[in-house]
Amino acid sequence: MVLKVYNTLTREMEDFVPLQGKKINMYVCGPTVYDHCHLGHARSYISFDVIRRYLIYRGYNVNYISNITDVDDKVIYRAKEIGEDPFALSAKFTGSFIEDMDTLSVLPPDSRPKVTEHIPQIIEAVESLIQNGTAYVTHKGNVYYDLTRSGEKIGVLSHQTPEGLLEGSGSRVDVENDKRYQLDFALWKVAPEGEAAWDSPWGRGRPGWHIECTVMSMKYGSQQLDIHGGGMDLIFPHHEAEIHQSESCTGKHPFSKYWMHNGFLTIDQEKMSKSLGNFFTIKEVLKKFPAGTIRFFITYTHYRSTVDFNEEALEEAGRARRRLLNTISNVRHELSEAPEDGNDCGLLDLIEQTRNAFIRAMDDDFNTREAIGELFVFSRKVNSIMTDEKPGKTSLENALDFYSEINEVLGIFEDNKSAAPEENICELSEDDILEMIKIRDKARDNKDWKKADAIRDELREKGIVLEDGKMGVRWRREN
């Protein structure tokens, strides 16, 4: 089976063949840290986290780089607005971002470079572009990339013509700019007196937005990447600018073999934006929903499609995920009562079948929706087998291992380092719980249903669910 990937560059589904063997350099554009991250960020980074994990699952050696843009106009303006030091501000939100990612079980990248720690390398790169004639310095001291020299390459990624681009942006063009050509983009910008800036051969200033990714992807990855990812909104101008710069810097083509872009997240069918007042930070949503639910919700959609966020959808995702978790918990209980050397009752075949189906789905451009669909089928069958037959220990252990194996890729069964306070309020120890169950069992023996139910209700309120089965009472923590 071959892994297929949709490549924005060619707009086609392509067989995935890395530049060199099993080694993959993968770069995903990180956030600009001028505020807490929002759900759109979560969508993007969870999507690429799953892609990364799946590549590892398929035996690739993945070097995953994701930067932090900790200085740019937005950071500066926000800092000014609230009267804070820009570096303190970006440090604070960098911390907030890493915390969110951790809560959502997004694995930390192999490298997480910051712009402010790479100013000399950025200056060096800009210098080399000036030297090879693809960048120019203006009288104000700004440095721009000279797109007229890239000629027909304008639109390589966005697939737009220069005319189309100019027309769309018509009213937004900054009249004061000193560019030679309107589509030229900044590599270095002069900073006004008193603003955060660095000395450079062209005066005190700051890097343009795009050059950082070029520099850092080369430093921590390679001159040529296998996968470059980010949100669809980055296709133009950001990623296209990266292509121009990087290929001019290195003389190597392509800068990245595959370009992957995740779709947007809308809120109640509308684009998330501050002006519409439908802007949710990850932290806000975590107050209402467990991290696992959010991760499941995002993973249960294809990374390229637009996904609509609303509370009902999240609740539905939570119930769906719960179904899978219940099955896992059912298997665990069954395991404790399973015969040492029982029959596998077809479980092993079922696991093998499901694994193949999972891989088939994921190989198709990371079709997580279908992959999870297979998990539901699997779980239903596992439940059936367990009610009808008595599978042996080994086969049940295999089933649990299989769930873990899947979780390594999707991360949807992680429990549950949510920031949601109500999730961790259960102050009862295991002994307390077992004690109450004992009392309730006695009541049940005496057919004192009232008392038994009261205990059950009480525990339920504290997040402990009791289930009476043939083999006795089972309990689990749930919120």
Place this chain on the structure above:
RNA sequence: GCCGAGGUGACAGAGUGGCUAAUGUGACCGCCUGCAGAGCGGUUUUCCGGGAGUUCGAAUCUUCCCCUCGGCACCA
């Protein structure tokens, strides 16, 4: 204007040229249970935006039309 995504059951959302189309949620019925929960079985389900064409056969290919959403140099 240019570029892109999409229109599938109550809702969400997969999908292959050919057994009346996955999966989840919801609703209802049944089994199990003291009850509940979890689970299982069944029903809701011939549902593929519209027209024309290609084909023995299309939701799936071609073409035209209608509609929705998004991007176009702040943006994941």
